[in-house]
Each structure stands twice: as C-alpha cells, then as structure tokens.
Amino acid sequence: MEGIFTRKAIGINGKWPIPFVEATIGDTLIIYATNKLSEPTSLHSYGLFQNGTNHYDGAAMVTECGIPPNDTFTYWIPLQQAGTYWIHSHSKSQTADGLRTSPIIKDPNEAYHYDDEFVIPMEDWFREPAEVLIKRLNSPDPHIRFKPFVPYGIIGGECANRRRIKFVPRKTYRLRLLNIGASFEFHFSMDGHELRIIEVDGVMVKEKPTHGITLGTGQRASVLVTALDSTAYNYNFHADMFTDLPQMPRYNPLNFTGTVEYSAEARTKRQRGAIWMSAHDLDLEPLDGELALEPNRFISLDAYSGAFDGQTFHHSFNNVAYVAPQVPTLLSALTTGEMANLPATYGRQTNTHVLGRMEVVQVLVRNHDYYSHAFHLHGHVFQVIEMGSIRTDERSMKEALDTPVKRDTVIVRGGQYAVLRFRADNPGVWPFHCHIDFHVMLGLQMTSIEAPEMIQKTLGGRSPDRYKENCVAQGIRANGDSTGGLGGRLARPSCARARTRTRDQFGSYDPPNGWQLISYVLGGSKDDAGTLTSAHV
Structure with missing residues (x-):
C-alpha cells in the first residue's frame, strides 16, 4: 500500500x-x-x-x-x-x-492569555536510514549524489494528513509549531483562521498577524488562533513541506493537510490552495524592547558547496569544511592554559574564532549556494539586523526595526546574506552551523570559543567524573590541543630542554617555551593535513 x-x-x-x-x-x-x-x-x-x-x-x-x-x-x-x-x-x-x-x-507569568495549547512538531521522514543518504551524498557520481530522495511529512509521529486539532468555538489556542526534521522546510497555514505570532525560537514577540509561517529546520514559533463562533464546518490546516533544490521540481511543495475539527459530524469547508504569504523575520519585535546592539567584533562567513579532493562533495565556511578534532573543543579550552586563546589550538578545520568576554559580535553570513541554509547558534539568540541579496542594492536589502527580532536559527536563501549580532556573555564553546543535517555532516560548521579564561575558571571543576570517563572508554583524549598533543604527550625537538609535567586531565597547563610554540604554529596539526588542497572548486 x-x-x-x-x-x-x-x-x-x-x-x-x-x-x-x-x-x-x-x-x-x-x-x-x-x-x-x-x-x-x-x-x-x-x-x-x-x-x-x-x-x-x-x-x-x-x-x-x-x-x-x-x-x-x-x-x-x-x-x-x-x-x-x-x-x-x-x-x-x-x-x-x-x-x-x-x-x-x-512560564507561570505568561505575557499572553490563551485557553489551551497544542504542540505540533513537524518532521520530514525518509524511507532510507540517514547513513544510506549520507553515502549517496558522498558519492563522486553526480547522478547518484543528486538523485532526489523524497520524504514523507509527519506530525508527532503520524502522517500529517491524519492529524486532527479539536477546536471549541470562541476559545483561543496557542499552537506551538516546531520543525524538528532533518532537511525540508515547512510552511504552516490554516484555512479560515488568522494566525498571530507571539514567539519565535523561545523569544516572546509583539503580536504579529499573519496568514502563514515558514519554519526552517530547527526553527520554532508559537501562534495564537481564536476559534470561530460556529461548529457548522471543519477546516483544513496545511503543513506544506518544501525545498529549493533544483533537482526536485516535482516535489515542491509536498502538500500535507490535517483537520481543524469543530464537530465530528461537520463537513470540511475547503479553500482553494494554501495561503503562502508569511511574516518576515525583520517585521517582528521582541517584547523586551532591546535596541540593536553596537558591534565591536566582526566576523565574515561565506558559505560554499562543491566537489573537493577526490570529487567528494562538501559544504564549507570560508573554504574550510569542518572536520571534528581528536579532542573535544571544550576539553581543549579547559586544559591548554594560555594556549586556549589561540585558534590554532583547536585545529584549522574546526574553523574556530576566539571571542572576548562581553564583546558584541556581528556575523555577516553570505550564502553563495543556490539553495537555502538554516543557520543555528548554540548558547545564544542573535539579533537579525539586515538581510538581502549578496549583490546588494536598495531594492534587495531589508533592515530590522529599532528593536530587532532575536532568534537562534535564521534562514538565509541562496544568493542572500544576513547580518546577525549577539553579545558574548556566555563563556563556553558554541558551534554555529547549518541545521540541515546533511549540510552540517558535510562540513558547514564553525566554532566560537567564548572567553577561554572564564571557561577555565568557571567550568573546569563542574563536570562530573563520567564526563571524561566517556572519552577514556572510547580511546579519545580528554585534554590537550586538537590532536591531543599539547597538555599530553608532545613530540619535542631535540634542542628543546623543557621539563615534561604530568597533570590530571583537568589540571592546569603551562604553555611550552618559545621554540615549541613556533614549532606548533608553523608545523600545524594532523587536522591541517588536507586544508591547503581543500579549497572550494
């Protein structure tokens, strides 16, 4: 069947x-x-x-x-x-x-009143396990790599077409909408009803009426819907799933239709087509009224994809496809002392930026691909300041209001850019990556190290014993630089006469003498081996 x-x-x-x-x-x-x-x-x-x-x-x-x-x-x-x-x-x-x-x-002190709520997690669900799809995407044969793989749309584990939401006349409902899928975007709308956005990505916003809302992978939103006065009809809601990959024209959108039920006996009042008009991020305002931050640190990220060495397909920021280090980045930050302030400590292919405490960081991310990315930042929400075409003119650029919307995931369309700002007020190691599973798996990720000295002071003694034991059980080093060298066993030049110190895995680390530092920076690490030949083709 x-x-x-x-x-x-x-x-x-x-x-x-x-x-x-x-x-x-x-x-x-x-x-x-x-x-x-x-x-x-x-x-x-x-x-x-x-x-x-x-x-x-x-x-x-x-x-x-x-x-x-x-x-x-x-x-x-x-x-x-x-x-x-x-x-x-x-x-x-x-x-x-x-x-x-x-x-x-x-929140016991909710900003908005409503009578009840529904949680609506929308998911793409593929016929094949992810490992099969990843192998296909890694194929050097473009006919295999770009062969369409079409998912089904499900809501809370059941087919979206079978999902029913029961309304009582004149009551107001909060619909918590989530895209917890792996790849596709969802557009949600409801026939005969107005949606009023009140939350995006955990941030409460001023009420914004809309006909529909688009959610990229990882994004969430809450909308208020007031039920109609009559039980004469039921209505459809739409969870339309789509992608902008050009090799899938027959599957855009994939239409899934559930039911807003007022009465089990009522017939459904149908509307021709779903309404695809959607509120724009830059038209939303947070309830807290925070003004646009003034940046003092600037990072530019250019997102590319293409066939790298051996015709393997990868995604990259600034022509660096992310490769996981041999020591988890947080553990390197905790155990390398002053060296934790150097991006090289974490390996070039982690694409690391070290941030100062309380810096206001502006990230300009440009999407040079022909398809969209859903960029997500751990540990923070960012203000969405500006969006537009990479080839900018006044007609293609849109700026935020005085109090920009804040969220943790933003969709950047192909050929578009976004300006994002956040305050580095959360010492830790925080990835920034595309949340389309198959994009991050193929390299579209970078890392922020926020206030390394504060990480060592505030986090070093908080982790449980099991935290490092999980590393030991897998044969993974729990200290040192990205290769497990610094802070552990370090191959020293014959002319170096530094004393070797043995410390607990979470003990402090004294940086090496000048000769060793130069040797490390110039010699690089194992993670650097393929970097120079991995430029975007």
Missing part, C-alpha cells in the same frame, strides 16, 4: 515517536541517557543557553565525547528560559533517524 513502509528508527524506552517533555521555568531537567545503540550518541537541548553548563550542551566532539554504547550519562540542565524548544542527537545523523523530541517550558 502506498505510504506504508518499514525502516529503522531510534526511539526512547521502546517508544517512537518520543513523548515530549513539559516543564516550568526554574525546574532542572535531568536526563538519564543510557545508550543502547551500536555507536556513540549525545543529546543537545536545542535553544537552551546552558549558561554555566556548557559540558551538557551535547554536541559530540565539540563539548563532549559522546556516550559510548551500553553506557549511561546524566545531563543536568537548569531551565532558565521559557518557550518552545527541542532535544535531539548531536552525533552523526541520528536526528534524521528519529532521536528527537520537544521540551515545552512553561
């Missing part, structure tokens, strides 16, 4: 879909994660700042080594924010195989 197939999925406690978590701001979220997979895993709480708990951010080989098979790790996360978030694996492409759910954090 069309639409029915079996495939591997990753569940929790024998269940899939994974039930969503509901908590209240001020609670502590405790996740006892036992890994029964045949490979390491990790859990990232998407959108939560993890202020003071960077070691629980869950980004494998960035903030932790991952949980080994048949082992357990406990995440302790104080909930300092209210809003709509989600949890997913940050190891390989396990998110695309189903390891994802939605934590909803309530």
